[in-house]
Amino acid sequence: MKLTAQQIYDKLINEDKIKTLKGQIYFNLGDVSIIVKKKDVVGNILQEWLEGWLKSRNIEFDPNPNTQMPPDVYLDPDDHTHNLLEVKAFNWESSPAFDIADFKAFVNELIEKPYHINTDFLIFGYVMDEDNGDVIVKDLWLKKIWEITKTMDSWPITVQYKNGILQKMRPGNWYTTRGNAHVFESMTDYLSAFEETIYQNPETRVQGAQWKNRFKRSYRNHYGVDIDFPRWDEIKEKYGRR
Numbered sequence: 001m002k003l004t005a006q007q008i009y010d011k012l013i014n015e016d017k018i019k020t021l022k023g024q025i026y027f028n029l030g031d032v033s034i035i036v037k038k039k040d041v042v043g044n045i046l047q048e049w050l051e052g053w054l055k056s057r058n059i060e061f062d063p064n065p066n067t068q069m070p071p072d073v074y075l076d077p078d079d080h081t082h083n084l085l086e087v088k089a090f091n092w093e094s095s096p097a098f099d100i101a102d103f104k105a106f107v108n109e110l111i112e113k114p115y116h117i118n119t120d121f122l123i124f125g126y127v128m129d130e131d132n133g134d135v136i137v138k139d140l141w142l143k144k145i146w147e148i149t150k151t152m153d154s155w156p157i158t159v160q161y162k163n164g165i166l167q168k169m170r171p172g173n174w175y176t177t178r179g180n181a182h183v184f185e186s187m188t189d190y191l192s193a194f195e196e197t198i199y200q201n202p203e204t205r206v207q208g209a210q211w212k213n214r215f216k217r218s219y220r221n222h223y224g225v226d227i228d229f230p231r232w233d234e235i236k237e238k239y240g241r242r
Contacts, residue, residue: 001058001059002059002074002075002083003059004083004216005039005083005120005142006142007073008054008059008075008122009122009140011057012025012140012204013140014171018137018140018222019136019137019138019139021136021137022134022136023049023134023135023136024036024132024135025041025042025045025133025135035132036061036133037130037132038127038130038135039091039128039130041087042089042091042126042128042135043088043091043124043126044089046087046124046137047088047089047124048073049089049186050159051063051072051073051141054073056148059075060072060075060076060077060078061085062080063073068101068105068108068120069101069102069105069116070084070086070100070116070121071084071085071086071119071120072085072086072087073085073087077120080242081113081222082115082218084119084120085119085120085122086119086120086121086122086125087121087122087124088100088121088122088123088124088142088171089123089124089125089126090126090226091123091125091126091128092124092125092126092127092135092139093127094125094146096170096171096173096174097170097171098170099160099168099169099170100145100148100169100170100171101169101206102148102168102169103159103166103167103169103197103201104131104143104166104203104204105205106169107198107204107211110215111211111214111215111218112218114215114218114223115223116143117145117187117191118187119144119145120143121141121142121143121144121211121236122140122141122142122146122150123136123140123142123143123146123148123159123169124137124139124140125137125139125140126138126143140176141174143191144187146183146184146186146187146189146190147174147183147184148171148172148183148185149161149169149171149172149174149183149190149193150172150173150174150182150183150184150239151193151236151239151240154170155197155233156192156193156196156236157193157197157198158172158195159197160170160172165203166197166203166204170232176188182234184239185238188227188229189229191222191228191236192230192231192234192235193232193239195208195211195212195229195231195232196231196232215227
């Protein structure tokens with residue numbers, strides 16, 4: 001059967017009651033079997049678990065062969081332009097710090113595949129008891145990219161900037177009101193900040209002048225409707241930036 005991301009979220013929460021379950025990670029090698037008690041592997045395991053869960057519930061999907069870009073799975077194997085699902089997980093006792101996508105690649109991806117802006121993010125917030133290895137999903141969210149990203153002091157969107165290079169897009173802490181910044185209110189506000197980041201980043205600045213027009217044209221060709229968004233300078237004050 002085919003399900004949307006919202007239906008999958010509802011099924012996990014209401015039918016499987018995932019927030020009441022407890023799991024463990026086992027590793028077998030030769031005649032030695034252990035329970036894994038290190039948190040740094042839990043995120044990847046949960047992502048793999050979700051694909052196993054989809055198969056066990058006879059929910060149709062195609063995995064994405066490009067593991068560097070969202071989505072992880074296509075929930076409509078007959079049409080890879082909608083019902084896109086990206087699976088993320090993080091230690092609930094810390095701030096989310098997973099990679100959303102490679103920034104430079106995403107700049108081009110949205111031109112070629114504008115529907116990727118509507119990818120759904122299914123996000124597991126987990127805790128692990130390092131004494132016995134028990135894993136519990138404390139919370140589960142279904143979000144769009146603009147609902148998990150914020151601005152930061154140095155850039156209009158939350159990113160990883162290391163060794164003088166803007167590398168990955170990262171989430172902000174969307175489930176807290178601490179700090180001045182809050183998540184973007186709409187897809188168009190996010191696109192405004194994203195365009196400004198393209199311009200501010202030396203490696204992509206040359207694309208900045210035409211990126212908006214190229215995206216608008218691509219979006220119209222795919223969806224049959226026009227889209228527009230303001231310049232970052234016009235809206236940045238409502239996100240605490242001057």
